Amino acid sequence: MILISCPDCGPRDETEFHYGGQAHVPYPEDPNALSDEEWGRYLFYRENTKGIFAERWVHSSGCRKWFNVLRDTVTYRIAAVYRAGEPRPTLEGGPQ
């Protein structure tokens, strides 16, 4: 069980949240202009990072808001929590 700090509600158990996959995947400006391969890459291709990974979570049994989390996929340690729409924060201690 990990403890996730919702930007609005504070620390809550993981069971109150749902996972939303990789963060900062922009919707294509003009989906009709994409080839099938490009559309497929947008839909299905995601990073498989070992280490700090930016991902989306929703506080589904709380305030029902989406937000972003920087989580270490090896240790499960959460390095940063920030609101949807905010840029990815840079972490101290070197490039990520």
Added chain:
Amino acid sequence: MVETTIEPLDKLIGGLRVSPAQHLHGAFVDAGVTGAFGVRVREEQFLTMVGLRVTAGSPDRARLAKILGAELPGGCGEVATGHDVVVLWLSPDEYLVISQSVAGSTLVSYLRAGVSEGGAAVVDLSANRTTLRLEGPSAQAVLEKGCPLDLHPRSFATGTAVVTNIGRVPVILWKVEADSYRILPRASFADFLGRWLVDAMAEFKVLGSG
């Protein structure tokens, strides 16, 4: 408007309404425990609940505050008390207005008077949830069996309300007084949650009699 036609209907159906946990009334009475390990549960029927959605920077907030008699609560857990109403914070742009004395249709029409076109949403949600009142010295221990929150008074103070889970059921948990909680499950979960609470209370009956 729809509200004006609902008003007389409220009175007409008043005697016919069945609350979501009414059939559990006998089970709740039987499950009650008195004494040092005491805990009791009952349903508070037909509280008026109005959902209010208004964004953080909206100019409607000041007008709504004047109508409600209280500023909208500012953050998680906060509860604002106004004229015959209590306002619960559900999310940064969502509130639940609860009243024991004002009818839903009346409250909705009052609040809509303070809302600009498209500025906020005011919906009568009285039938969405019911209210279970759990009280007694063991109430916190009963809730701790199925609630992921820290319910110790140092982190869950009297007079706060949060959206969370109890026994895997999504609820609003409102600590009205020390050892007295209002639990607001959706109507369709009332039966399951009521029975879950009765089961969770059973051990205190044994402790109390021993």
